[in-house]
Amino acid sequence: xxxxxxxxxxxxxxxxxxxxxxxxxxxxxxxxxxxxxxxxxxxxxxxxxxxxxxxxxxxxxxxxxxxxxxxxxxxxxxxxxxxxxxxxxxxxxxxxxxxxxxxxxxxxxxxxxxxxxxxxxxxxxxxxxxxxxxxxxxxxxxxxxxxxxxxxxxxxxxxxxxxxxxxxxxxxxxxxxxxxxxxxxxxxxxxxxxxxxxxxxxxxx
Amino acid sequence: xxxxxxxxxxxxxxxxxxxxxxxxxxxxxxxxxxxxxxxxxxxxxxxxxxxxxxxxxxxxxxxxxxxxxxxxxxxxxxxxxxxxxxxxxxxxxxxxxxxxxxxxxxxxxxxxxxxxxxxxxxxxxxxxxxxxxxxxxxxxxxxxxxxxxxxxxxxxxxxxxxxxxxxxxxxxxxxxxxxxxxxxxxxxxxxxxxxxxxxxxxxxx
Amino acid sequence: xxxxxxxxxxxxxxxxxxxxxxxxxxxxxxxxxxxxxxxxxxxxxxxxxxxxxxxxxxxxxxxxxxxxxxxxxxxxxxxxxxxxxxxxxxxxxxxxxxxxxxxxxxxxxxxxxxxxxxxxxxxxxxxxxxxxxxxxxxxxxxxxxxxxxxxxxxxxxxxxxxxxxxxxxxxxxxxxxxxxxxxxxxxxxxxxxxxxxxxxxxxxx
Amino acid sequence: xxxxxxxxxxxxxxxxxxxxxxxxxxxxxxxxxxxxxxxxxxxxxxxxxxxxxxxxxxxxxxxxxxxxxxxxxxxxxxxxxxxxxxxxxxxxxxxxxxxxxxxxxxxxxxxxxxxxxxxxxxxxxxxxxxxxxxxxxxxxxxxxxxxxxxxxxxxxxxxxxxxxxxxxxxxxxxxxxxxxxxxxxxxxxxxxxxxxxxxxxxxxx
DNA sequence: AATGAATGAGAATTCATTCAT
DNA sequence: AATGAATGAATTCTCATTCAT
Numbered sequence: 001x002x003x004x005x006x007x008x009x010x011x012x013x014x015x016x017x018x019x020x021x022x023x024x025x026x027x028x029x030x031x032x033x034x035x036x037x038x039x040x041x042x043x044x045x046x047x048x049x050x051x052x053x054x055x056x057x058x059x060x061x062x063x064x065x066x067x068x069x070x071x072x073x074x075x076x077x078x079x080x081x082x083x084x085x086x087x088x089x090x091x092x093x094x095x096x097x098x099x100x101x102x103x104x105x106x107x108x109x110x111x112x113x114x115x116x117x118x119x120x121x122x123x124x125x126x127x128x129x130x131x132x133x134x135x136x137x138x139x140x141x142x143x144x145x146x147x148x149x150x151x152x153x154x155x156x157x158x159x160x161x162x163x164x165x166x167x168x169x170x171x172x173x174x175x176x177x178x179x180x181x182x183x184x185x186x187x188x189x190x191x192x193x194x195x196x197x198x199x200x201x202x203x204x205x
Numbered sequence: 206x207x208x209x210x211x212x213x214x215x216x217x218x219x220x221x222x223x224x225x226x227x228x229x230x231x232x233x234x235x236x237x238x239x240x241x242x243x244x245x246x247x248x249x250x251x252x253x254x255x256x257x258x259x260x261x262x263x264x265x266x267x268x269x270x271x272x273x274x275x276x277x278x279x280x281x282x283x284x285x286x287x288x289x290x291x292x293x294x295x296x297x298x299x300x301x302x303x304x305x306x307x308x309x310x311x312x313x314x315x316x317x318x319x320x321x322x323x324x325x326x327x328x329x330x331x332x333x334x335x336x337x338x339x340x341x342x343x344x345x346x347x348x349x350x351x352x353x354x355x356x357x358x359x360x361x362x363x364x365x366x367x368x369x370x371x372x373x374x375x376x377x378x379x380x381x382x383x384x385x386x387x388x389x390x391x392x393x394x395x396x397x398x399x400x401x402x403x404x405x406x407x408x409x410x
Numbered sequence: 411x412x413x414x415x416x417x418x419x420x421x422x423x424x425x426x427x428x429x430x431x432x433x434x435x436x437x438x439x440x441x442x443x444x445x446x447x448x449x450x451x452x453x454x455x456x457x458x459x460x461x462x463x464x465x466x467x468x469x470x471x472x473x474x475x476x477x478x479x480x481x482x483x484x485x486x487x488x489x490x491x492x493x494x495x496x497x498x499x500x501x502x503x504x505x506x507x508x509x510x511x512x513x514x515x516x517x518x519x520x521x522x523x524x525x526x527x528x529x530x531x532x533x534x535x536x537x538x539x540x541x542x543x544x545x546x547x548x549x550x551x552x553x554x555x556x557x558x559x560x561x562x563x564x565x566x567x568x569x570x571x572x573x574x575x576x577x578x579x580x581x582x583x584x585x586x587x588x589x590x591x592x593x594x595x596x597x598x599x600x601x602x603x604x605x606x607x608x609x610x611x612x613x614x615x
Numbered sequence: 616x617x618x619x620x621x622x623x624x625x626x627x628x629x630x631x632x633x634x635x636x637x638x639x640x641x642x643x644x645x646x647x648x649x650x651x652x653x654x655x656x657x658x659x660x661x662x663x664x665x666x667x668x669x670x671x672x673x674x675x676x677x678x679x680x681x682x683x684x685x686x687x688x689x690x691x692x693x694x695x696x697x698x699x700x701x702x703x704x705x706x707x708x709x710x711x712x713x714x715x716x717x718x719x720x721x722x723x724x725x726x727x728x729x730x731x732x733x734x735x736x737x738x739x740x741x742x743x744x745x746x747x748x749x750x751x752x753x754x755x756x757x758x759x760x761x762x763x764x765x766x767x768x769x770x771x772x773x774x775x776x777x778x779x780x781x782x783x784x785x786x787x788x789x790x791x792x793x794x795x796x797x798x799x800x801x802x803x804x805x806x807x808x809x810x811x812x813x814x815x816x817x818x819x820x
Numbered sequence: 821a822a823t824g825a826a827t828g829a830g831a832a833t834t835c836a837t838t839c840a841t
Numbered sequence: 842a843a844t845g846a847a848t849g850a851a852t853t854c855t856c857a858t859t860c861a862t
Binding site for chain 1: 239240242243320323324326327328330331340363365367368369371372373375376378379380383386387389390391395396398399400402403404406407
């Protein structure tokens, strides 16, 4: 019991990394489908094609896996989403198109892991570590989103860009989310139209 | 197995109704504090000052209790919230004030059971019954909110009132929620200002 | 707490006796259908149309009810069965008819409480009181059955009447029982014929 | 809920098979001593020297264990009993000896698990799966017993061999059973003599 | 590295019985 | 006498985690 014994394996070799990723991929599917509490280690291991023993060799516990999943994968998605949002806007394209593009990119990203995202929302209330992780990702997202908005410079009518960024991001997220999860009596097109109209009116002179 | 014996007790006497309510009250506190998954029947019973046996006499399981709690109490709150939203608007008060009033009422309501509300959000993904309950409440809320918006008649610039109602409700809910739960670097005032500005520009001519 | 307080009510009045009987009647049905362990006090009370409180006013516990049921009712049936067996045999009717009559009477009796009878069989292994009751009834039955056999006097080929009585009673009971409970590929008639033939050959010269 | 994970363990390794067998062995002892309803999972696990977790890893519940026990072990015993019954009869040994031998073999078998056998009898009334298992075993036994009787060919006086087989099997079973379980005032010898006499007279010319 | 058997604390649930009204 | 609400010990069962091989 000499101090430096690492509990979880840090895979140095290709095979180890592959295994780790397979576990994460399996967890993503199961957490999304059955929720964090509705999924157990045995199932994840089985789906990943490894033994429970291996599961615990790679992850201290279920929570650590969840956090690795969130951090490692969702962060990637958020970053690539921001890159794609920033691709478009220029003085050549209209402001309306830009807003729609932004919404579309967020929606696309959301589709990659809809329930999972909400699972984070739920877990952060009861777990400080997950809350910290959530905040970290959010903070990063906000900064990037603000810098995106600032690209429009003097075409903006808003003055408090930081506040606007959060209000807009929240509105888009919520709208997309409810669209994805429930059969709305209102078509997706109508909802996106309304949302784009709102944001456009708000942002631009 | 056998026949006609009811599983859960329908209280006939004052005492029974009192007990049932005490269990619901205890559950509300614990679900809010520790989350649905972080609370168990024994704890709820203890907090309510009753035995586990009583718990199961009144509720088939934790889920049924959760649904009774949601249905019985949250619905009340949403309804009274809507009443209060409708109180204000008239031709005498400005449109800006009305929007702020609306936001305020939703915020106040949210403050009554913030975590609990999100707990429903989380649970609905993994449970069909809770989803149905959520949808029922939401549908009611939407109808009322639409009729609220329609009170402004020809002062509105929007044409698709139903879509607008949902987009606005979602935006307010999300903004309020993130304000309540996290220490934002942005003050509440700034956020509410931004939100009110957005909705106002969107709604009115 | 002064010594002589009787725990269970001994009904002096017509109404009380009626209630007691209704509980026993309900128990008989439920014990037969779902078994002793598959039936609970609440169900019995509900079926009898009384409260659980009343149930425990009349019976110390479930076991006492079971024993009252067995003793009070089954004993009656066994006695009347014996009376009926003894009715027939005389020098006028043939021995074959007598054997068939005997089987028929046992079969008829069995039909009144088939599963219940076996429930006693099962319970007696784990409960000394029920075993004692069972033995008491059995002993009584045996004595009567022996005296029945002795009516045939010198027409009998058997010498050990007591042993014969038990072997025959067991054979009839078992055969009837399996006939009543399971869809036999062999018709009832064939089985009864075989049984009657066996007993007849065995008993008589 | 989730997918492809097997519920009960199918032991791949020697250790697992050993554990499973230890649980079955413990259950056999406890079911015999205290009855099915008088035994619980914790006790069985303790007696087997394993954890409750292991119990439930190998058996869905108590019933499944009971059925495994019945199927796996009793069936073996019944089959070996039939083999032994068939060993003897030939034209060299007398018919009386053969009948006694048959009784003796059934008695010996019964002695291996007397209460357990009756426990099946009791449980089959309230459980369809156990009834099916019982019927399966019984059907097999009957077929074998019939083929045993047919070995005597033209020495038999009975014509309906199938019916006779069941009547005889039932009589032997019942007699042996009551002998084993209760202190009879009649000695075992007298009972077996009576039984053998009855069967012999019935079967043979 | 990997496997999957084993663990046991703890959660869910039942029900015989008592007690307040 | 009667009611049905309340009790809580006992039981079933799950699952995150550890350990022997």
